[in-house]
Amino acid sequence: MGGNALRIRAIAIVCLAGLLAACGTSGDNSSGTNTASAPGITATTITIGSTQPLTGRAAPGYSEISPSSNAYFNYVNDHGGINGRKITYYYYDDGYNPTNTASLTRKLILEDKVFAMFSALGTPTHLAVVDYI
Numbered sequence: 001m002g003g004n005a006l007r008i009r010a011i012a013i014v015c016l017a018g019l020l021a022a023c024g025t026s027g028d029n030s031s032g033t034n035t036a037s038a039p040g041i042t043a044t045t046i047t048i049g050s051t052q053p054l055t056g057r058a059a060p061g062y063s064e065i066s067p068s069s070n071a072y073f074n075y076v077n078d079h080g081g082i083n084g085r086k087i088t089y090y091y092y093d094d095g096y097n098p099t100n101t102a103s104l105t106r107k108l109i110l111e112d113k114v115f116a117m118f119s120a121l122g123t124p125t126h127l128a129v130v131d132y133i
Helices: 002-021 065-078 098-110 123-127
Strands: 044-050 087-091
Touching: 044 065, 044 098, 065 087, 087 098, 098 123
Parallel strands: 044 087
Antiparallel strands: none
16 A cells, blocks of 8 residues: 555544544433444444445455554554543455445444444445445
């Protein structure tokens, strides 16, 4: 990955971290517990997901995005997470196939209960899920 692509990726990750940090609570919770009402957010975790071309025609340029993101999220978790919440990151290989993207996106939302989709790739794959999301 070139320097420019790495900078763009770093900016995207920082933006996501800021977004996730905004999900924390700053108010007083008299019960002593931290509750959340959004899917994919608990008192201890924030669950996000992605579909990526880990195999197939687009894999040579993009197959390292999700493993790299996962490494970064592990780093964040090792340093306290986001407002004390650990990031759980699910990513699945869609092979850059819109049909796969659609079924895997539904899996992420319905089964894995993600709070947010992160770093998905491609116009044809996005078109397959834009109405669903």
